[in-house]
Amino acid sequence: MKLIKPVSTLLTLIPSIAYIPISIEIIKGFHIGGLNIIFQFISSAIKPSFNQELVKSAWEGLQITIATALTSWVISMLIGIILGVLSTDLFWKSIPKFSYLGEFIKYSLAIPRSIHEVVWGLLFIQFLGLNIWVAIISIVIPYSALTARVISEQLDSFEIQPLIAIKQTGSNIMSSFITILLPKLIPIVSTYGSYRFECAIRGVTLLGIFGLGGIGTELYLTLKSFEFNEMWTCLWMLWFVIILLEKFIRFFRSYLSENISLKNSFSILILIFILSLSLGISWLYNLNFELFTPLSFSYLNFPSFVEIRNEFNTLPLFKLIITTILITFFASGIAIGTPPLLLVLFPGKFLLKVQNLIWIFFRLIPPPLTIILILLFTNPNISVAALSLGITHMGVMGRLLTDNILNQEKSIYRAIKSNGSSKQSATLYGILAPQSNSYLAYGAYRSDVILKETAIIGAVGGVGLGWQLQESLSSFNWAQVMIITATFSLLTILGEFLFNTSQNYWLSNSTNNFIS
Amino acid sequence: MLQKTSKLKLTKIAIALFSIFNLSTIGSLKAEEILRIGAIPDQNPEHLNRLYKVLSSELSKQLNVQVRYKPVTNYAAAVTAFRTENLDLVWFGALTGVQAKLQRKGSKVIAQRDIDEKFHSVFIANKKSSIQKINNINDLKTLKNKRFTFGSESSTSGRLMPQYFLNEAGLQLKDFKGGSPGFSGSHDATLMLVQSGSYEAGALSEEVWKRNLERGRVDPSKVFVIWKTPSYHNYHWLAQGNLDKKFKKGFTKDLTNVFLRFNEKSKKQKQILELFSAKKFIISKNENYKQIEKVARNIGKIK
Secondary structure, three states: OOOOOOOOOOOHHHHHHHHHHHHHHHHHHOOOOOOHHHHHHHHHHHOOOHHHHHHHHHHHHHHHHHHHHHHHHHHHHHHHHHHHHHHHHHHHHHHHHHHHHHHHHHHHHHHHHHHOOHHHHHHHHHHOOOOOHHHHHHHHHHHHHHHHHHHHHHHOOOOHHHHHHHHOOOOHHHHHHHHHHHHHHHHHHHHHHHHHHHHHHHHHHHHHHHHHHHHHHHHHHHHHOOOOOHHHHHHHHHHHHHHHEEEHHHHHHHHHHHHHHHHHHHHHHHHHHHHHHHHHHHHHHHOOOOOOEEEOOOOEOOOOOHHHHHHHHHHHHHHHHHHHHHHHHHHHHHHHHHHHHHHHHHOOOHHHHHHHHHHHHHOOOHHHHHHHHHOOOOOHHHHHHHHHHHHHHHHHHHHHHHHHHOOOOHHHHHHHOOOOOOHHHHHHHHHHHHHHHHHHHHHHHHHHHHHHHHHHHHHOOOOOHHHHHHHHHHHHHHHHHHHHHHHHHHHHHHHHHHHHHHHHEEEEEOOOOOOO | OOHHHHHHHHHHHHHHHHHHHHHHOOOOOOOOOOEEEEEEOOOHHHHHHHHHHHHHHHHHHHHOOOOEEHHHHHHHHHHHHHHHHOOOOEEEEEHHHHHHHHHOOOOEEEEEEEOOOOEEEEEEEEOOOOOOOOOOOHHHHHOOOOOOEEEEOOOOOHHHHHOOOOOOOOOOOOHHHOOEEEEEOOOHHHHHHHHHOOEEEEEEEHHHHHHHHOOOOOOOOOOOOOOEEEOOOEEEEEOOOOOOOOOOOOOHHHHHHHHHHOOOOOHHHHHHHHHHHOOOEEOOOOOHOOOOOHHHHHHOOOO
């Protein structure tokens, strides 16, 4: 057992300081004018609409979302694994002549990764029109690049001695590579893969909010017209299905890990991919999507250099960037700080399980929805955007923390508590402390995701680069669209570098690893 | 051990068979010509589902073609779907219709509702703000330094025309409190956000305002109309220019006539008119939208 540094434990709580400026701004603008609507929203939770038409269309939307998520998940995993292996140093050690190719792949993957799936979606819809493939491609591009990064980082963190040893015996390079790599690859794919599937569902739901169909579209339409009873029908259905799916995946994974040897797991993995792909595609087909009609590419008039330069001068880029960064900063504070704070304030196994369920729920409410609800009782400002984005990611962080704690050894907690400390301080030192380094590392990664996701929140809040992107797209001003997308991409690549550095710092001090 | 391997083999075979079964459910491709209609919804899904189910079946019956409704929730996506010929006939707002028309040569405005000929936006304000009812467009200046929200950024009645009238009164977007207006995303949201007081004022379609009044969702002690804009042309059906070639000669004309003939005598048609909140459909043409195009160019929504 490593000695616990209290500093990182406290650091998990420090981000919640973001609540101070945010609360000040929100309280300053607070009013009760929207109270009755908020009340309607809450009371509608217990009386969702059971209108047959609505339930039917929500159910269809849910199927579209899950089938699309499944299809894009498989494709992105397959591409991600291949690209991941291709960008490891390990792989190119066997063919040193071309090792620059590996470096090239590794760094060029930063670009597809830097742009949020919704932005990809909004761009592709312009070229390919309204087509289910737009949703699939928009998920596949960033997700493959993300998966590739995780896979290559994990693989490169292993010892390479055995590989060298096998190579020296004179055996075939490729086969020795596979012998060494496969057993290591499979556990990563299994854990990271199921996490990615959950992300895919969230991603497709968000794409739906921006018009690409599925349950997201239904949710947004009900909110747009303030039909809360109908909105809750969609929310409850989504929540229920996701919990069932998670339970199933967990059961399936533990079944596989207990019953199947590593040797067979490779073929099982391949079979799972084939099954998911065929299921996803046939499902979408049966939902009436024209999957097999060839995509028609529609050309746009690309802007000239002069146009781009003119737009560059008219756009208030500096202001947009600053707002985007501020939103990221505060949203990250809320997302990272809240779960540990609640954990310490409300300790105990039962409360922990309650928190776990609450987090699943928050994770599923898309930010564009929360922003309107928050706006009902406070005046518009940046905090509203930050809060709504923070809430969703707070759900992701909280879920992860409570999950890990529910699986963690309780010995330190018991020891501290038997010394006569209060439940709260025992939780702080016995439960939170062993998690804090890896939690912070994951938090750094989350901030990276939050930065990318400001792309969608601005669109509703009227602030930041995201809103400008939406405005430029709806004016079909391609010069502006190009500038905004490029700025966004640069900003997130920079952000990724920063967050990655801090993530590595926390991981190097960590006792367990969250992502893998 | 042997039992375990055979169990594993069975699992594998089962998975493989299931995959084949999945793919076998994919039938042969249908190559029939389908009339694909779409709309930018500003209404809840339950309402829309009913609306387009009745409309599709009525059009299909009258025109003797297959009709499929494709839902679109994003204004820009609807325009793109029209440009890329994913949609043959779209119920557009004035601005998006003009954008689509410019991007798709030959397309034709065929019909609109009676109310779309003389459409209005209303400016509304919260009672707690110091804003008063105004009689003259120039008095819109009183909105300077107030928290103000539009609806969706592509909405004609929720953004384009209100912004135009604000500009006429000498007010720019940066003159609002916070340096920019809000964009609530929809007419209903604008109403709710002004009624709650989060925004002191806003602009929305008069039609949606009236609908909310009827449904009792407007609280007159909190929110009131300060000004009604002059009238302009709004929503319309925009058809691709190649429908005659795709279906048969005279198809566009037949299609237009179907809309014009909708009346309250037939139960189904009455339902369609009700769902569109219209008394009847009237003929319309591209030229009706010249003013909108000019305004949109001024504001930068069309390049």
